[in-house]
Amino acid sequence: MQFVGRLKHKAYRDFLCRNLFAKHEVERQSNLYIYRNPELPLRVRLEAKNRIDSLPENSHPTKIKNRCVATGRGRGVFRAFQLARFAFRLKARANVLPGVRKASW
């Protein structure tokens, strides 16, 4: 696992979920294929389903959430900046984000 600095608590949990997902992704996809293939015998398919269910909870892809990298906020996060709306505002006003300026037209 990479060094990630001082993440907020929920962002750290999301970080762990992402790593677990990456660790078990191949196993999950291959078992999904077996489970969803009607040409294979039923026993094999059920065994594949059991394997998927026995994977750790936090390795599920739906547990991953794009959190703010600065504050750990789960909502209002812009994908382009990986920042929640207030953190984005602070950084934008500090001229740290390239190409971002106050809108007026």
Place this chain on the structure above:
Amino acid sequence: MIKREILEEIKQVSAKIFQTNYKSNNSRTGHKFLQRKLQGPRLASYYPSKVPVSKMREIIGLPIPNSQHTLRMEILEEKVRKGKGPVKRGSK
């Protein structure tokens, strides 16, 4: 309108030529899960990696000054000079 048998033959032959898979009954083989690109590395590298300063000192080996620490020490010095330093235990 082309006949269904002829259409099937055309599809089989074209699958051979282009080396694709042909399903005769439009059955679901579950192949889409094999075709999916693996997203693990991309999702796992979402948070930017920041090496903490203590680790950097270990890696590089050179003494890196801890700016927060030095600042704190300077502020403390000034307070002690003014007589506002930390109070001893047991004194009023």
